[in-house]
Amino acid sequence: MIIIAHRGASWDLPENTLPAFERAIEVGADAIELDVRADRDGRLVVTHDPVTRAGSYPALEDALDLCRGRIPVLVELKTPRRYRRHDVVARTVRLLGPDDGLVCFQRAALQEARAIRPGLRTVQHVGLGVSIRGARDAWAAGFANGRVTGRGIEAARALGLETLVYTVNEPERMLELAALGAGGVFTDRPDLALRVFRAARLGA
DSSP: OEEEEETTTTTTSOTTSHHHHHHHHHHTOSEEEEEEEEOTTOOEEEOSSOOOTTOOOOBHHHHHHHHTTTSOEEEEESSGGGGGGGTHHHHHHHHOOTTOEEEESOHHHHHHHHHHSTTOEEEEEOSSSSOTGGGTTSSEEEEETTTOOHHHHHHHHHTTOEEEEEOOOOHHHHHHHHHHTOOEEEESOHHHHHHHHHHHHHHO
16 A cells, blocks of 8 residues: 655644655655645745745745655646646656656646656546546546545556545545555555554554
């Protein structure tokens, strides 16, 4: 099971911050997911919500520098169409390391990214405007925790896709998803997820 720290170790520390990313590395998560938008000046900043003047956000470059060589990063582009004038897809792809990847709800952004860098790991969220078949060129399909089904996981796996579920914070649900065949979870609690699956392996 791939354990992806959702916005870092965001159960313990403020989400999408450098301390939350550092904590995810410390506990041994397999990867970190973070959200990126462009601010008014076109800077790529780490935030889930729209940028406001009052906010203070890490720069994407700083977050990637912190993680480089230590843990893969899955960068989720939030509504990239809104920031087309800032060329956010191409600029983000250029910053990613060889083990990093790109996540998005918008299929066109991931198609653009793969055209720029063939072989880039991409995660296509499905079920909200994009079908499982529509994710076939991605590395993985991302399923919402409240909507995922065993049938959907099977369909994605039949297309050769990894299967990831967001956002999962309850131990019982983590084990249920593993039994359904999910390949990984986005979680605010990577330390808990690691303990859950470690215990499950020991008890097997």
